[in-house]
Amino acid sequence: MKKKLLAVLMVAAMTVATLAGCGKSSDGAASASADSGDVIKIGVFEPLTGENGGGGSQEVDGIKYANQVYPEVLGKKIELVVVDNKSDKGEATTAATRLVEQEGVVAVLGSYGSGVSIAAGDIFKNAKVPAMGCSCTNPMVTQGNEYYFRTCFLDPFQGTVMANYCTQQGFTKAAVVYQNGDDYSTGLANFFKTAFTEAGGEIVNEGVIQTNDSDYNSILTNIKSSGAEVIFAPSSIQVAGAFIKQARALGIDALICAGDTWENEAIIDVAGEAANGIVLSTFYDENDASASDEAKKFVPGFKEYLGGDDNIIPAVSALGYDAYCVVRDAIERAGSTDGDAIRQALVDTKEFVGVTGAIKFDENGDADKSVAIVKTVENGEFKYLDTVEVAK
Amino acid sequence: MSMDIFMQHLLNGISVGSLYALIAIGYTMVYGILLLINFAHGDIFMMASYFMIFAVVDFGMPIWIAIPLIILLTVILGMLLERSAYKPLREAPRMSIMISAIGASFLLENLATYLFSGVPKGYPDIPWLTKVVNIGNVSFQIVTVVAPVLVIFILIGLMWLVNHTKTGMAMRAVSKDFETARLMGIKINTVIAATFAIGSGLAAVGSVLWGAKYSSVYPLMGVMPGLKCFVAAVFGGIGNIPGAVLGGIVLGLGETMLVAFFPGLTGYRDAFAFVLLIVMLLVRPNGLLGEKSTDKV
Numbered sequence: 159m160k161k162k163l164l165a166v167l168m169v170a171a172m173t174v175a176t177l178a179g180c181g182k183s184s185d186g187a188a189s190a191s192a193d194s195g196d197v198i199k200i201g202v203f204e205p206l207t208g209e210n211g212g213g214g215s216q217e218v219d220g221i222k223y224a225n226q227v228y229p230e231v232l233g234k235k236i237e238l239v240v241v242d243n244k245s246d247k248g249e250a251t252t253a254a255t256r257l258v259e260q261e262g263v264v265a266v267l268g269s270y271g272s273g274v275s276i277a278a279g280d281i282f283k284n285a286k287v288p289a290m291g292c293s294c295t296n297p298m299v300t301q302g303n304e305y306y307f308r309t310c311f312l313d314p315f316q317g318t319v320m321a322n323y324c325t326q327q328g329f330t331k332a333a334v335v336y337q338n339g340d341d342y343s344t345g346l347a348n349f350f351k352t353a354f355t356e357a358g359g360e361i362v363n364e365g366v367i368q369t370n371d372s373d374y375n376s377i378l379t380n381i382k383s384s385g386a387e388v389i390f391a392p393s394s395i396q397v398a399g400a401f402i403k404q405a406r407a408l409g410i411d412a413l414i415c416a417g418d419t420w421e422n423e424a425i426i427d428v429a430g431e432a433a434n435g436i437v438l439s440t441f442y443d444e445n446d447a448s449a450s451d452e453a454k455k456f457v458p459g460f461k462e463y464l465g466g467d468d469n470i471i472p473a474v475s476a477l478g479y480d481a482y483c484v485v486r487d488a489i490e491r492a493g494s495t496d497g498d499a500i501r502q503a504l505v506d507t508k509e510f511v512g513v514t515g516a517i518k519f520d521e522n523g524d525a526d527k528s529v530a531i532v533k534t535v536e537n538g539e540f541k542y543l544d545t546v547e548v549a550k
Numbered sequence: 551m552s553m554d555i556f557m558q559h560l561l562n563g564i565s566v567g568s569l570y571a572l573i574a575i576g577y578t579m580v581y582g583i584l585l586l587i588n589f590a591h592g593d594i595f596m597m598a599s600y601f602m603i604f605a606v607v608d609f610g611m612p613i614w615i616a617i618p619l620i621i622l623l624t625v626i627l628g629m630l631l632e633r634s635a636y637k638p639l640r641e642a643p644r645m646s647i648m649i650s651a652i653g654a655s656f657l658l659e660n661l662a663t664y665l666f667s668g669v670p671k672g673y674p675d676i677p678w679l680t681k682v683v684n685i686g687n688v689s690f691q692i693v694t695v696v697a698p699v700l701v702i703f704i705l706i707g708l709m710w711l712v713n714h715t716k717t718g719m720a721m722r723a724v725s726k727d728f729e730t731a732r733l734m735g736i737k738i739n740t741v742i743a744a745t746f747a748i749g750s751g752l753a754a755v756g757s758v759l760w761g762a763k764y765s766s767v768y769p770l771m772g773v774m775p776g777l778k779c780f781v782a783a784v785f786g787g788i789g790n791i792p793g794a795v796l797g798g799i800v801l802g803l804g805e806t807m808l809v810a811f812f813p814g815l816t817g818y819r820d821a822f823a824f825v826l827l828i829v830m831l832l833v834r835p836n837g838l839l840g841e842k843s844t845d846k847v
Contacts, residue, residue: 211668
């Protein structure tokens, strides 16, 4: 039954995808004539729907804002082609193929979520189209793929930062919770486990969350009985708010912490008062006094672009902005839209100053960043706690 | 496992099971009457949650006005869905209606993503449901005990409706034999509309309890409950209302106890629901309380 249902769903999904494709290609055809002349296309490969739809949209916001600030390269207009990878590894390859084959983009930005980036990596590599990840932190994204770069730090680093933070606070018993089949979540949880046990701590319980599940009470009850002092639960924002709230409702008072995905207003909105006291690591702090001039320009500009809300700027938006700028800069320096030339220019990037700090790439194509920001939530607002530097 | 922890698991299981039961009733009633699996049911449940957010957060309504209002709105949505997506296909092969149901489900999910974005929103706090109570080492929200009690009352109410009212009699007649019921002068469309109204209303009640318990609202929140409650309905015997309630509670308890007693298997929670479904279909295709269907010539 389930298989049959799945088959029907797939057919339905494909039909929708094809129809969507039709819609796009018709207006694509209109611009195709202009394409040869004065437009350079950059693909935006992000989840707009599905599990990571929320975070993906925020990353796209940053990219679109960057496009508004720097609309041109090599004297031509940059056109962003946004495709939705639906937070799904299968859809991701379809979306990526469309970008390189149908749309003929010269470079790709994204994606939020490591799993989809890993799934699409080979497509970009084979097409020799350089891709720039914004916030995908799993090491596998760039490993063995000379065309994939990224502007953020990696999970082994992030896991270590959080493990060190927890041990420094004197915690020795940790529980780890991760999402089944999510490369970001499982990867980060593993790196935390390794780092935490190396630092002398003990992992007393492990919980697994299923995709689209919203009941975590049974996992949390197990954690409660294990006597964990800290819960490390890297997960999507969809999971996070409900997870925190349920933990507190069960009377668990352990420290709850996670990685960069949790820096999102939606979590505080969902969890309410329960969110106070959570700890997370992230890429960027908008109130950082030592920030670059670019960052000082970005903060008010982007807030206005978002519509004047005085919400915090999500780190992924800042990374999206940086990814766009660094790719645009590379195209400018390469002086052409040839994939290999752009790739070489990216490799040669030296201290490109972006919003989230200086960016240069190591031999894997990873941004050489060794600083993470640790934040907490106090009175319903994210608050800067610490800047952690870990030697590589 | 200490007694405290066991009680905690038991409570978790019963409460999640009752929520499954509430949604499963909607599946089972529609199936009983139309022989249609209303795939959009989970998404109606999702829309009910968004209605609540709009009513309370955006329009600032007090909870006691908002709850009846969203139940009403959800009922209207359910009836509208039936009118537009299923009624025109009444004479079409059953497969067409099923595909229409899947289409309706996708439409609602994507519409919600488009209108409300994929970022999860917080469900309004309902203090008399979300308050945390501690008994010894067992902590739970009031909603955890409200849910099963409410389900029992609703079950009694529905059984009375089906067995002792005229509408109920018409429902039973339609579910026994569509054509003959029509020949006997039963207004089929009214009966079907009533069924969708009840199912959607219960989905709205379920969404209030769900929201109080899980508090996170996003466009795909109806997918998993939808699938699981469908499993619960089949497990209990699709078309049978007490069966849906029993199926929901067994499923909820089973999932929770699987995690409680076999912590290593937490990753197989969803698999458990579907294995249960397969085993049931193999051993007792009509479900726990389902009647044996006799083929009419």
